[in-house]
Amino acid sequence: VICHDLHPFFDGELATEEQVAFRDHLADCKRCQQQLAGRIHEEVAVDAPVARRSDRTAPRRAHGRALWIGAAVGVAALLALVVWWRRGAGEPSSPEQTAIVLAPKRHVDVRFAAAAFDRHRERDVVRAGPGSAASPYEEVSLAVLGELDRAGDRDGLIAASALSGDLARARRAAESQPDSCAKLTALSALALLEAQPSAERALALAVDARTRFPACTPAMWNEAIALEHLQQPLPAAIAFDRVAAQREPGWSIEAAERAGRLRAR
Amino acid sequence: MGDAAEPAERATRESRDALSATLAETEPVLARIAARLCGNPADARDLVQDTFERAMRQGIPTDVRNPRTWLATVMHNLFIDRCRSAKRRPHPESLEDDPGIAQIEPEGPEPAWSQITIDDIRSALEELDATYREVYVLHAFERWSYERIAEHLSIQRITVGTRLNRARKRLREVLVVRFGLESTP
Numbered sequence: 001v002i003c004h005d006l007h008p009f010f011d012g013e014l015a016t017e018e019q020v021a022f023r024d025h026l027a028d029c030k031r032c033q034q035q036l037a038g039r040i041h042e043e044v045a046v047d048a049p050v051a052r053r054s055d056r057t058a059p060r061r062a063h064g065r066a067l068w069i070g071a072a073v074g075v076a077a078l079l080a081l082v083v084w085w086r087r088g089a090g091e092p093s094s095p096e097q098t099a100i101v102l103a104p105k106r107h108v109d110v111r112f113a114a115a116a117f118d119r120h121r122e123r124d125v126v127r128a129g130p131g132s133a134a135s136p137y138e139e140v141s142l143a144v145l146g147e148l149d150r151a152g153d154r155d156g157l158i159a160a161s162a163l164s165g166d167l168a169r170a171r172r173a174a175e176s177q178p179d180s181c182a183k184l185t186a187l188s189a190l191a192l193l194e195a196q197p198s199a200e201r202a203l204a205l206a207v208d209a210r211t212r213f214p215a216c217t218p219a220m221w222n223e224a225i226a227l228e229h230l231q232q233p234l235p236a237a238i239a240f241d242r243v244a245a246q247r248e249p250g251w252s253i254e255a256a257e258r259a260g261r262l263r264a265r
Numbered sequence: 266m267g268d269a270a271e272p273a274e275r276a277t278r279e280s281r282d283a284l285s286a287t288l289a290e291t292e293p294v295l296a297r298i299a300a301r302l303c304g305n306p307a308d309a310r311d312l313v314q315d316t317f318e319r320a321m322r323q324g325i326p327t328d329v330r331n332p333r334t335w336l337a338t339v340m341h342n343l344f345i346d347r348c349r350s351a352k353r354r355p356h357p358e359s360l361e362d363d364p365g366i367a368q369i370e371p372e373g374p375e376p377a378w379s380q381i382t383i384d385d386i387r388s389a390l391e392e393l394d395a396t397y398r399e400v401y402v403l404h405a406f407e408r409w410s411y412e413r414i415a416e417h418l419s420i421q422r423i424t425v426g427t428r429l430n431r432a433r434k435r436l437r438e439v440l441v442v443r444f445g446l447e448s449t450p
Contacts, residue, residue, distance in 0.1 A: 012301040013426070016304065019304050041337055041379070044334060046406065237285075
């Protein structure tokens with residue numbers, strides 16, 4: 001191993017065994033240590049907040065526009081759905097025919113980005129285990145699932161399937177979508193809900209979502225939950241701070257409280 | 266007594282809020298760097314967590330002008346400490362039991378990089394030959410891998426590394442003249 005491996009090492013371009021050897025070399029090589037500090041400082045300078053604002057103005061605006069258009073289309077679709085239901089059934093005669101009605105408390109701690117399923121509800125997380133009759137899932141009628149499907153509300157269908165316990169259907173629907181805040185958020189949530197949960201995978205997906213879609217608050221939330229699962233209280237608190245700063249009704253207050261509790265540990 | 270305690274509490278709260286904001290803002294770049302340094306996600310998270318614990322426990326000194334650079338230096342020192350510990354004890358029972366040997370908190374003057382803004386870097390890049398500037402921008406700003414840059418520019422992967430090294434060398438030369446950046450690293 002020689003000193004000029006420093007740059008490929010820092011750039012993540014060395015094979016695993018070369019990385020191990022270089023770390024060994026780094027333990028004693030003052031010159032490489034100094035150069036490594038320089039590279040770290042350089043990357044932090046390049047990543048400064050001003051860089052993010054000016055460098056990515058155009059793509060961010062495009063994202064912003066896409067999100068606004070997406071949100072507007074989503075709201076319009078939801079309104080159309082409600083109007084359609086009301087028109088079809090006259091005055092509402094049962095909750096299932098009028099709107100999506102969820103339990104007053106949420107039973108799972110992860111979030112989905114579909115607006116109709118992402119209203120903040122008090123937390124009442126059920127941990128179903130062997131021998132437990134408790135179910136973490138809630139009742140979402142087949143009629144609602146069918147209507148979401150017919151209306152083409154894929155994000156709503158993914159959330160509804162997952163919250164009602166049909167995780168396989170939720171995963172299939174999510175995986176068939178192009179990458180979006182909703183898709184990656186759903187996959188991160190599913191990684192924690194599925195029979196063989198993986199907080200690592202959930203974390204990677206959530207970070208990917210909020211990096212690529214900066215306004216993706218539900219993914220920020222799922223990132224905090226994944227970090228809690230991974231016993232990382234401080235990074236989890238910081239992730240909750242990020243959610244709190246978004247000022248979403250309900251979620252922001254709960255995020256701030258949870259960040260405070262994590263720091264107090 | 267309550268009157269006296271209130272401003273003190275407010276000052277503590279404001280200082281804690283400012284620190285939290287700095288940590289939240291710096292976490293993505295440190296996490297990205299830590300992932301490459303450590304080579305696996307669990308060690309990378311521990312490294313960032315340890316860095317933040319140091320900052321939370323002792324606070325960032327008030328005379329530090331750039332808290333991001335200060336945090337980066339702490340993380341660098343922690344990482345070097347881990348490399349040394351791993352070398353001394355190739356198969357430790359637990360690295361947490363190892364007292365470590367490095368000085369973790371930054372000492373001496375702040376590195377010159379702490380005063381350099383992204384606009385300074387952008388302006389300095391104008392001095393680079395376009396061949397080197399393009400590779401640097403794709404790598405440092407767009408975070409493309411060597412492989413992807415090589416494919417995009419139809420050059421060999423090794424050439425990407427060479428051009429990046431030359432770009433950095435030239436960039437440093439410009440920054441040394443303009444801002445007195447250390448010429449060695």
